[in-house]
Amino acid sequence: MISTRDMNVPATGNGEAPPVPSDAAFNSLGIAKAPADTRVVVAMSGGVDSSVTAAVLVEQGYEVIGITLQLYDYGGGRARPGACCAGEDVYDARQVAERLSIPHYVLDYQSRFRAEVIDDFADAYLRGETPIPCIRCNQTVKFRDLLATARDLGAEVLATGHYVRREIGPAGPELHRAADPARDQSYFLFTTTKAQLDPLRFPLGAMASKSATRDLAQRFGLAVAEKPDSQDICFVPDGDYAAVIDKLRPDAVLPGDIVDLGGAVLGRHDGISRYTIGQRRGLGVGGGDALYVVRLEPESRRVVVGPRAALARTRVALYGVNWLGEGDLPKAGFACAVKLRSAQEPVAAVLHGGPEGTAEVVLEEPEHGVAPGQACVFYDGTRVMGGGWIRGAD
Amino acid sequence: MKHAVYMDYNATAPLRPAVGDAMNKALEITGNPSSVHRFGRLARRVIEEARRQVASLVGAEANEVIFTSGGTEANNLALGSFDGAGIVVSAAEHDSVLGAAPGATIAPVDGQGVLDLEALERLLQENPPQENLNSPPRLVSVMLANNETGVIGPVAAAAEIAHAHGALLHCDAVQAPGRIAIDMASLGADLLTLSAHKMGGPQGAGALVARGGVTVVPVQRGGGQERGFRAGTENVAAIAGFGAACDLAGDGIADQSRLAGWRDDLEARIGACAPDSKLFGAGAGRLGNTSCFTMPGVASETQVMALDLAGIAVSAGAACSSGKVGVSHVLRAMGATEAVASSAIRVSLGWQSQAGDIDQLIEAWRALYARAGAASAAAPAA
Structure with missing residues (x-):
């Protein structure tokens, strides 16, 4: 299973534009300038969300510049509706920009996307992890590189079509879950730093629902209004990530044994990269009680399976922690709620900060299916307090 | 702003005003240049006038000019007429040359972007012509002026080396007209590529000038236009504009x-x-x-x-x-x-x-x- 499948679920709601704050000194993006004097770069993927983001800001009178990142190219004109940033989508983004009469540029980020996102994705699977390339992409090409380019272009703001809210708190900008919990993408943005949050804006975070966004797209006359949502990882056709890894690392995907907790061989597999912690289906070892993937052992190439009870974990070790709360990452224990995968509702936990960006999260109740490589994101109510990458769990 | x-x-x-005038005039003409009737003859006259203008720009004969849709097509027509293994191109050539000869040997340029003539000679020596009379002739392709840097290539010297080793010389001269004088004979070029829109002419017209006796293999086949080297009804108005732009090249220089x-x-x-x-x-x-x-x-x-x-x-x-x-x-x-x-x-x-x-x-x-x-x-x- 790929976690980002859960990013887009059908939503309902009425179509209203995001509310515009009325404070006269600041425009709707919180900049003390007239909209016409505020240069805004919108990251346009060619999809409905970022297209509506651009249209809303154009309507509000901002100087909007559309930038589309060309992240990969399968060549051969392969049509992939519902995936972002390939040729079709660059074309769609350009059509929307044309419709809105805004300047639009395409940046070739293929080599850095390959190096920072795709290679990392393949290597993580080979290490027995379950990576989330969408977060890596946000962390690197979008909020580091594109943000730097937006600054170089003299833009005050980089706006994206993510469903997440940026609110001003007593100590500065805060990241919050989207108004529509079904659309919330905050899990995928946990690596956003405080410094990055400053110039970032997410105009759709306040939208009631995706259908409200589509209604706006209709009202703006955007051709992408009916375009299907992105369903998969953009560079993984048809959700077949195993095929992508086979292609990227043809010599690294090797067969091995499926064993039980005691080490007894139950069957064979075609490569640990085809499995993820907590997976039940497709093990090919039938009979008896339901078995789950409990552990992946890259060195011995073993897939260890066991009963559901063997998946229970209460202590989760994190690295690469990003803290969005005030001050430094709390060492003493910070009560919060955490999400250990994108589709999950936050659960109660206590966070203990460690050295060098590490942390330990102690769960109030055991969780089943905590997979290394996934993200653990911390919440305080609707506010995102940060998060980290899961190294392992006990 | x-x-x-x-x-x-x-x-x-930008289009030169006189070019626009010539094109508008040509657009008023009804007639396919290949048609026998007087309408056809009127259109044919426009093309042949432009052919003389283009030839005169580069010191060629009118019947050496093959009109194309532009520089890229002319480069493809030229390079595609030779066996890839027998082609040597400079490393600074335009993509339309490099792309048209994927099997070509690349001759290096120096730090200023000028073709290394010694290296060219070495490459031609290392790969001598086949003794077989039926073997295809070889080709060296060197641009006259680089599109990115403006650096002028040693075309005449390269032609001398090419000819000494039994190879023909193609010169992509797209960036040169209206900026420097071009003379095919003194360049020693056997094939020369031109494009109208870099010199104040319209997009969609170009030419391959093939010195008498040098033939190319047509890419577009059909009605036998352009002496059979480039089939398809000519883009009469654009070619008229191309011709007019050639007449203004001296002003540009x-x-x-x-x-x-x-x-x-x-x-x-x-x-x-x-x-x-x-x-x-x-x-x-x-x-x-x-x-x-x-x-x-x-x-x-x-x-x-x-x-x-x-x-x-x-x-x-x-x-x-x-x-x-x-x-x-x-x-x-x-x-x-x-x-x-x-x-x-x-x-x-x-x-x-x-x-x-x-x-x-x-x-x-x-x-x-x-x-x-x-x-x-x-x-x-x-």
Whole structure:
């Protein structure tokens, strides 16, 4: 299973534009300038969300510049509706920009996307992890590189079509879950730093629902209004990530044994990269009680399976922690709620900060299916307090 | 926004008014140039007049001119007529040459972008012609003026070497008309590529000039137009415009010292503003209208975007049709690192350029350099 499948679920709601704050000194993006004097770069993927983001800001009178990142190219004109940033989508983004009469540029980020996102994705699977390339992409090409380019272009703001809210708190900008919990993408943005949050804006975070966004797209006359949502990882056709890894690392995907907790061989597999912690289906070892993937052992190439009870974990070790709360990452224990995968509702936990960006999260109740490589994101109510990458769990 | 400043003549030049007049006149003509009746003859007359004008531009005979849709088609027609293994091209050639001869041997250029003639000779010696009389002739392809740097290639010397080794010489001269004089005989070119829209003519017209006795293998087959070398009804109005533009090439050449003066002024001011800025090809003979230089630490595409937002049109080395920008193979061939090559932009001037254009460019370039160049110096890019 790929976690980002859960990013887009059908939503309902009425179509209203995001509310515009009325404070006269600041425009709707919180900049003390007239909209016409505020240069805004919108990251346009060619999809409905970022297209509506651009249209809303154009309507509000901002100087909007559309930038589309060309992240990969399968060549051969392969049509992939519902995936972002390939040729079709660059074309769609350009059509929307044309419709809105805004300047639009395409940046070739293929080599850095390959190096920072795709290679990392393949290597993580080979290490027995379950990576989330969408977060890596946000962390690197979008909020580091594109943000730097937006600054170089003299833009005050980089706006994206993510469903997440940026609110001003007593100590500065805060990241919050989207108004529509079904659309919330905050899990995928946990690596956003405080410094990055400053110039970032997410105009759709306040939208009631995706259908409200589509209604706006209709009202703006955007051709992408009916375009299907992105369903998969953009560079993984048809959700077949195993095929992508086979292609990227043809010599690294090797067969091995499926064993039980005691080490007894139950069957064979075609490569640990085809499995993820907590997976039940497709093990090919039938009979008896339901078995789950409990552990992946890259060195011995073993897939260890066991009963559901063997998946229970209460202590989760994190690295690469990003803290969005005030001050430094709390060492003493910070009560919060955490999400250990994108589709999950936050659960109660206590966070203990460690050295060098590490942390330990102690769960109030055991969780089943905590997979290394996934993200653990911390919440305080609707506010995102940060998060980290899961190294392992006990 | 200030008035739009166009500084991308090497991509395409504004249409000359006289060219527009000639095209409008041609558009009023009904008739297929291949038709037998008088309507056809009228259209045919337009084409043949243009053929004389094009031939006269390069010192060729009218019957040596094959009209094409542009430079890319002419390069494909030329290179595609030879066996790839027998082709040697310079490393700084346009993509339409490199793409048309994927199997070609690449001859290096020096740090100024000038073809290394000794290397060319060595490559031809290492790969001598087959004794077999039926073996296909070989070809050397060298551009006259580089599109990115304006550097003028040693075409005549390369032709001498090519001919001494039994090879023909093709010259992509697309950037030269209206900027320097072209004479096929003194260049020693057997095949020469031209394009109308770089010289104030329309897009969609070009020519391959094939010296008498040199034949090419048609890509487009059909009705036998262009002596069978290029089938398809001719683009009469565009060809008329092409011809008219050729007649104005002398005016363009006379204008070069004005443009070169501004170009030199631009380069001096860029150097004063950013002493680390690298200038490409300034040590070689160059077109007077072209300048290629870097803004240290700032990506070419960022410069192109920022200048565009300031109303100034320039280009980054190698823009492809989608508008995205790749690292220039020309600058890489000149020894530039990827980081340096990917921070270069090309400024190219032409007949409508004004003195104030340079001021406007310098102002916007400086502002960007203060904003982005300083930031990249403080925090070197990963």
